[in-house]
Amino acid sequence: MKIIVCMKQVPDAKDVRLDPVTNTLAREGVQSIMNPYDQHALEEAVRLKEAHAGEVIAITMGPPQAEEILRQAISCGADSGVLVSDRAFAGADTWATAYTLEHALKKIGGFDLILCGKQAIDGDTAQVGPGLATRLGIPYVTCVQKIRESSATGLVAERMMDDGYDLVALDYPALLTVVKDINEPRVPSIKGKMKAKKAEIVRLSAADIEADPACIGLPGSPTKVVNVFPPPSRAERSVLQGTLDEQIDQLVEKLKVYL
């Protein structure tokens, strides 16, 4: 079974700044981590590999330093890593990213299952997974909270919904995006870390994947960020004091205003 895990290097949520000129996230000097949802996608891929044999390939589109998360993926059980990197990819929105990943996967050739995190914690769009599946013409399930059954030919997944879950059965090839409830990602192993240190990361450029220059990076992105601003601070808040009964009385008084 060949499983692809798409991942993204994102700024650590504890340390986010905006570039005031470009209105995009400032990446320089900010601690980078593997997108947390992608860690869950990787863990699920490794568990499927352990159950059915096969290989797990981690792939990311990003700057050269995104190689770090591919090595991290190998230390946690991935067999190899592919870095899709080119200056021409810079500024890609979700459409251009899905296009780029589609071409990279065609270059890698053949797969049974693609796993993605539900969304990246920087852009928060949740579009790349479904976009990629659509471009590849394969079925997808988003927000998977559990894989109930799996075999070397297909699986049954629970799709998280507001009021419960959907049960979806599908055959490979297919794509899933996963939520954090699906598993608890493992800690890297010592042997995995040693393997990751020595691993050779495959690098693919725009030319390698035969991408149309008009479809990648900023020029290939239909989305334009017009303005980014912090949300206005919330209206006045107050903390009710006193005994429980006193607090309830105060609360009732406050609510009466709205009647």
Next chain:
Amino acid sequence: MDYFLTEEQQMIVDIARQITDERIIPNRAELDEKHEFPRHILNEMAQADLFGVPIPEEFGGLGGGCFDIVLTVEQLGRGCIGVGTAFAANFLGVYPIIISGSPEMKEKYLPDIAAGKKFGAFGLTEANAGSDASGIQTTAVLDGDEWVLNGTKQWITNGGEAQVYSIVAITDRSRGPRGASMFVVEEGDPGFSCGPKEKKMGIRASSTTELIFKDCRIPKNRLIGREGTGFITVMKTLDLSRPGIAALGVGLAQGALDEAVKYAKQRQQFGKPIIAFQAVQHMLADMAIGIESARSLVYASAKHIQNHPKDMSKASSMCKVYATDMAMKVTTDAVQVMGGYGYMCEYPVEKMMRDAKILQIYEGTNQIQRNVIGQELNKEYS
């Protein structure tokens, strides 16, 4: 302080730290309260290869030495020495096989230990044989192709949880210390059972039970090393494992200092954070000095032991005494710095103080360690 670790040593520290921060610390209070064995956490450590650290590479381990295991255990100790004790006592059970076992015995047990599929325990102590190991009553008699064991071991860490037990029994009482031998007893061997879990003051995540042998029959080839070499194997095992106990002390004390400093910076009295008061500052400074000096001694001792396997005893005993007495003092002072809050179970330092006490007692009391150091000095100056 920077101890100039190699890249591989740093990897071990990073992984042990991650497991401590993400798996041990969030669960330690519950494990303590419920006296619950941390099976789930130990499985994660196995998955991360930590059980392979001191196992030779030819048997599926990483081939690390005393220093590597010290680095691992120190991190675990920062989170919970109950969990750390379960992990460390596994190796106490396995070292006799590594030190004195035959190649076939190593092949049989070590790969499963390295992979975390099997778990070890060490059985020496009895009701009347603690510091004075010559009081051992458990016997082993050869009957055809089988050894027959009879007796009861007391306060055995990992009892009931381990699959592989290294047991000391008397094979020839007339030969005194040279009449003891070591055996591997496996979970499920006929005539072998474990008593109920003991209730303890601290390290409640670790399991402590009696081991009961009633005409327990094991194959002849379960003898570790040669007949009569049991005490030699025991001494070498303890010399090798004691720096691990010292490292638990360093880690535990570090965890207590971390809590105390965090608290002292945030607790306001007389209009200031209490860390601004010299009385508190000096306590914290003394705690930091104690920890760093113990850490230096433990690291140096572990490296010495790794390179001088015939000269382990004094270094092993010195680091054990120093680091564990320090841990008792530092955890007690952490409770003092935190005052009433420190005494309450909502904060982790009361558990740390309860846990610390065992470090001065097990794997040879600190009084016995001082005897060893004194005797070594007597020899050195003769």
